[in-house]
Amino acid sequence: xxxxIKVKDVEYGDFKWQPNEDNSEFTLLAPAKITLTLNDGKxxxxxxxxxxxxxGLSVPKAFQWFLPKWSKNNALYNLxxxxxxxxxxxxxxxxxxRDDADAIFRGLLREAGCNRFxxxxxxxxxxxxxxxxxxxxxxxxSKYVSLNIKV
Numbered sequence: 001x002x003x004x005i006k007v008k009d010v011e012y013g014d015f016k017w018q019p020n021e022d023n024s025e026f027t028l029l030a031p032a033k034i035t036l037t038l039n040d041g042k043x044x045x046x047x048x049x050x051x052x053x054x055x056g057l058s059v060p061k062a063f064q065w066f067l068p069k070w071s072k073n074n075a076l077y078n079l080x081x082x083x084x085x086x087x088x089x090x091x092x093x094x095x096x097x098r099d100d101a102d103a104i105f106r107g108l109l110r111e112a113g114c115n116r117f118x119x120x121x122x123x124x125x126x127x128x129x130x131x132x133x134x135x136x137x138x139x140x141x142s143k144y145v146s147l148n149i150k151v
Contacts, residue, residue, distance in 0.1 A: 003099035007107030009037035015075055023070065028052040034079055043150040046083060052144040057081040067122055080108035086145040089137040093147040098134050102126050
């Protein structure tokens with residue numbers, strides 16, 4: 001199944017992260033929000049609480065030359081991974097399916113400046129390897145994110 005979801009606009013606050021010692025996990029230091037306008041015209045406001053943990057973009061080290069796990073200079077790139085983790089941990093908040101979550105991830109990567117090839121490749125890799133993670137809250141942080149929808 002292919003998603004019809006498209007990211008039309010994105011606004012986000014100041015997300016401050018603290019990496020762990022080996023940069024494998026990143027902890028949010030203060031509450032922050034990201035608002036997406038999708039092609040359905042609705043506003044999707046995701047509120048992240050302090051102490052939300054993510055692993056950035058779950059890219060194996062061997063492929064990080066092609067698609068980095070984390071960016072020191074591109075907050076939206078990092079948010080693509082964080083929001084994708086939140087969507088998967090919360091099973092799309094009962095609003096989005098896996099394909100929608102992956103389409104949002106791909107759209108955010110494009111908004112963050114990734115070219116179509118890199119964003120589509122990341123999406124394809126998710127399609128292959130990410131399916132088993134739907135509904136799994138590896139970092140026990142699903143309670144640290146909420147979704148509010150405005151029509």
